[in-house]
Amino acid sequence: MELELRHLKTIRAIAEAGSLTRAATALGLAQPALSAQLRRIERALGGVLFERGRHGVRTTALGELVLERTRIVLPAVSELQREAARFARAQGEGERLRLGGTHGPLLGALVDRLADTAPGTTVTTCASWSERELAEMLTEGRLDFALAGTCGSTPPPDSPRLAWEEIAVDPVFVMLADGHRLARGREVDLAALAGEEWACVPGDGCFADCFTAACARAGFTPRRMYETDTASCVHLVQVGRAVGLCRATFPPTPGLTIRPLTGTPLMWRHLLGWHPAGQRPDTAAAVLARAREAHAGAAARSDSYARWLAQRRPVPGAAAHPAHATAPGTGSISPGQGVG
Template identity: 55%
Template sequence: MDLEMRHLRIVNAVAEAGSVTKAATRLGLPQPSLTAQLKRIERSLGGPLFERDRNGARPTPLGEMVLSRARVLLPAVRDLQEDAVRFANASVELTGYRLGATHGPILGGLVERLTAAQPGTPVTTRTSWSSRELTALVAAGRLDYALVGACGDSPPPAGDAMSWSTVGTDPVFALLGEEHPLAGESELELSQLADECWALTPGDGCFSDCFAASCSRAGFVPTSIYETDVATCLHLVRVGRAVALCQATFQLTSGLVMMPLAGAPLRWRHLLGWHGDSVASRLAPVVAAYARAAYADAIGRSARYSEWLTTNPQYGTVA
């Protein structure tokens, strides 16, 4: 049997999982099938790669040698595949815009501007709550640009040769139902919401940790947090079962009130990312300018945010 990359992936999976059973689950294979494949791999390599007992699987000396080589080869092959995709995409002119975005105020306006400026150029979109997923798709050449967010001063998602431009920075406001006792205030201290339940959308950055730290500085620990989708968050807020946090550019719907938090304890940066070696990098300044214009429009649609910016000019669009 000739050794293939998939065989090395199996060996690596068993080593990382610490057992054949767990590796089979991760790989989506029946355990007997993975065991049979591992035996064939071991025969082709001249001996057992793992010592297996009821406590799991541990690499033998031969297994350690094979793993040391596999851990070099597997990333190298993955990089080769990603570089090939980028090369293929960069070898021709950009014939369309493939945009990825987390939920935010910019994507719609960006699509509007791109399609108006270049009516014959297709624009496709993909959304995800995961900034890391979108960044990986750009790094792999499957998206041209990613619109993501980053909490405070935290760095953007890691990605090989990624370039990032800040589109704008929002304070994080509180979202209350219009019947909430505090809905008539002009500004809230975070501590005034200490007894509330909270509704938050998922994310893979540090926002949850930053939120917890801000609550701690305000003297409380959130008692109950519902992590769920945007629609459910808004429903829970509207009916008075929770309060939520939102970017100041959030577009209000009926039954909701957006409240500034004193001192802006939380911030959210809007970022546009692209791969520095792709053909999309040549058009990045133009796309970034469109993104900033779309963001400025989102600010203009929020009377409360626009008013707040008159005394907090360090927020908003980036020149």
């Protein structure tokens, strides 16, 4: 029998599980089948890899040698597969784009822009609550581009290996039911919401910690936070169960009033990421331009954001894009740099 990659994965699984029973469960095999497979592998390698005992298995000296090589070979083969996938996609540029994004209107708006400017390109999307998951999919070659975000100056995920460009920097606004006592004002002081419950979409960044810190500066500890999907957040706000946190580009919605928070205590950076080895510079530049257009269009459709921007209109000659009208950004974030 010739040794194959699947045999190395089996050895690794047994060593990590410490038991043939647990390894069989992890691999989806019956234990007798795994035991028979291990015996065939050991015959091919010329010796015993694991000592069996009442409390599980332990690697022999030969087993340690094989495991050491396995830790080198398996990651190398995985990286080869990812590089080959990125190279193949780069060669077929213009035919297909796979976009990922956190849940929100910007992903759909980007698809709409690309449909106009690249009608021959097939665009597919994948949405995730996790910025880290999107970064992992970029690194592994399962996505071409990803829309993600970070709170304040937090570095984007996996920045040493991925290229990130800033699309825009937005203030975080608050969603109120139309009948809420604070809905008629032009803006809302965070301290005035001390007695409220809150609704927000989930994520794996630092936004929850930044929000809690902002509340502490305003003199209170936030009550219950409902982390749920956008539609559920909207419903909780509409029925008066909670007030919601949203990006300033949140679209007009019946029953909701969107208002800025006084002093802009929270900011959100929109980012576009990709793996530099898998994309041509002109393609990345084109997708970034469409993403910025999509954000500008979303900002223009928000009356509350338009009023907020008008109060902070930049001096003549300054950049007109909302990102630069709200807060200075880095613009370009090269691999290895953060966004602060």
